[in-house]
Amino acid sequence: MAGAGSGGTEGVTGGKSRFEDIYGRPDPRAYFGRLAPLEYEIPHHAQPVFRRAAADRAALDDARTHGTAVLDLCCSYGINAALLNHDVTLAEMCERYTSPGSRTMSTAELTASDKAFYAARRRPDAVPVYGLDVSAPAARYALEVGLLDAAFTDDLEQGPPGPGLSRALADVGLVTLTGGGSYVTARTFTALLEGARRPVWVSAFVLRTVSYEPIAGALAVHGLSTTVDASRLYPQRLFTDAREQRYAIAAVRALGGDPTGYEENGRFYALHYESRPHAAVHRARGGSPAP
Template sequence: MAGSGSGGSEGVAGGKSRFDDIYDRPDPRAYFARLAPLDYEIPHHAQPVLRRTATERTALDDGLPGRPVVLDLCCSYGINAALLNHEVTLAEMYDRYTSRTARSMSTAELTFWDREFYAARRRADAVPVIGLDVSAPAVHYALAAGLLDAAFHDDLEQAPPGPRLTGALADVGLITLTGGGSYVTARTFTALLDRVRRPVWVSAFVLRTVSYRPIERTLAAHGLRTTVDASRTYPQRLFTDERERQYAIEAVRSLGGDPTGREEAGRFHSVCYESRPGPPA
């Protein structure tokens, strides 16, 4: 589970470039500076989908007190929470964090600047969001900037959730994911779903280079039915080089997809999997 799902710096995982170094910084400036040239855009495409889904889930009377909470998995610096709950676009965030003003600030100054910025743009229909990511610096910044109501850096691929996260999971009604499908497995979803208490929905944007079937099976075992419109894809980012492009083309084909006009044209593409309580199709 690394960041908001784009991957790490100089290394390569299964042919996909990694950007691990941009997730261990104390603030998001390196994240936006590194991903801007690659036109990393999946949070932009997810924004209207997640807003709609969060509204629908919040309106659902599940018979339990309080409001259901959104858990953003692989949340990094709280990008999805910013876009979900505030009048801001991803393009504005790129401009903000790569600006001369932002570059001149200390992390403490940037945090204060962000708290004021997001507080002034908080939507009336904002929902509680907690974030989970293995990068402690990233989630701590998102919490300090006022984007998250709670932040956790448990690595559920390696160990079960700690007491704090376990307690927080009781209120989760929606799990979101926009790119971390390359890094989390059914192990993480099992750890989460074994501990939730509300009916949980899942909205996951997953690269076409990755099989979601093991996670679908885990969701089904917990009473969730998953649907997907495989014909509707969402561009994620440009490839870093030709090697990565070839990897993606081959990976999509190996999973039965057609890279024509998508990966062959130079970008990773994702599809959106929606899971709701219900019997299998």
């Protein structure tokens, strides 16, 4: 369940490259150094979507209650949290962590620099963000520099939430995801929703190579309706090699999609799924029921 956009060239499962090694480093320089050349961009597309979803979800809460928290699933180094709560772009983050000046810093120096960098760019409408990722170094860094209000490493594919995450779930009203749909299953979402104490929405960007149907089904059991705008595709990143492209094209076709003009042109593409309680879905904009 490592990181948003988890995926690398050291190993291949089913043809999709995996990048586990870049999530075990003490800071995000290797993450951006590997993904920047692949034009990794899905968090950029998610930024306005998550901001809108967080604002809409927060508007439902009683002003007297504690603010609703966002739980970023597969949070890695806090990329989505940075983009949600700070005046910064993914391109600026890419440039920051791949710059010559960044490469000469120690992790301690980069941590101190990042604390100041993000604090100066904190938005007045920032919301509490919790991160969940099995990569302890990545989640720890995001917490240390102030991108996350709390970080957890529970592997919900293997077992239920621990005491810390269980307590935190009482605050969660929105779950976000970019890329981790290739690595987490309905088990993770079921565990999260079973621990929820308030209405939870889910906003997820998932590659077209993966069926979201099992997760949508699990969410439906907990009273959530899932919609998807199948007419809009979001580019995720370039393929690492021809083998990965062949895998993606075959996977998209197997799920009834058409890779023409998309995966056939050399990139992964994602769909955006919104899951909300049945009553809220009727008030939401656009989208059709997810399969």
